[in-house]
Amino acid sequence: MNATRVSYTLDSTLASVNKAEQAVAEVAAKSGFDEDECGRIALAVREATVNAVLHGNRYDPTKRVTVSFESIPDSLTITVRDEGPGLDTRLIPDPLAPENLLKQSGRGIFLIRAFMDEVRFRTMSPGTEITMIKFVRGADRDGNKEANQ
C-alpha cells in the first residue's frame, strides 16, 4: 500500500497557519479529493492550526506546532500538535445553541468536526494533539471501497 507521510515543525505564528493550510490543500488534491472537499479539509486544518498557535502556544516564540499528514489510498490523516497548557473539549460551548449563536468566537472545532469524518483529541504533556481523518469518497472507515462490498 502506498503511503505518503509529511511532517512540519512550525513557529507559533499566523504565517504557519497559512503554510499548513496551503500544504494540506496540495496533499488533499493529490490524495484524490475533489475541489470542495479539498477546501473543507484545508479549512479544518487552518482552524486546528489557529487553535494550536493562538489558544495552545499563545504565539509563544519558544513553542512549536507540529503538523503531520499521512495519505494512504483511501484516506488522509492530519495531526496538529501544540505545546500549550492543554484543552478540555468538554468545556467548549455549542456554537449552535441560541445563547451562543451571536458570539464572535467558538466555531473552529465545530467546523473541524463538521468537515472531517473522524476527529480525536489527545492530551499530551505538554500540549494537545488533534487527529483529523477524511476518507476518500467511496471508501468506508475500514478502507474498503463501496464497490467491493
Added chain:
Amino acid sequence: MTMKASSRQVDGVTIVDLSGRITLGEGSVVLRDTVKDLSTQGHKKILLNLGDVTYIDSSGIGELVSAFTSVRNAGGELKLLNLTKKVHDLLQITKLYTVFDISDDEASAINSFNR
C-alpha cells in the same frame, strides 16, 4: 490574497464591496475597521457585498457576527449581499443563515432597507 474593502452610497445605503479572504489577521481587521469607521460616521444602513470574498474562516465568520451586532446595537442594520457557495455553506452549517438578512440582488437588498 489580502482583503480589500471599498464603500459606495446608493439610495442612502452604504454598500461595502469586499474582496479576498476574511481570515484571522489582516482580513478580519480590515472588515472590523471598515464597519467601525462607517458606524462612527453615522452610517446606519450597511450592505456587505461578499461576491468577491474567496475564503472565510471561523474568525471571519465571527467578524461578520460582530459587525452585525455592533451595527444593530448602534441602531442600524447590516445585511449581506452575493454570498459565494463557500460562504453560503459556512453560514448554513453555523446556523447564521437565519440570523443575517441575505440577498443575491443589489437592488432588492437596497429596497429592503427602505421598507
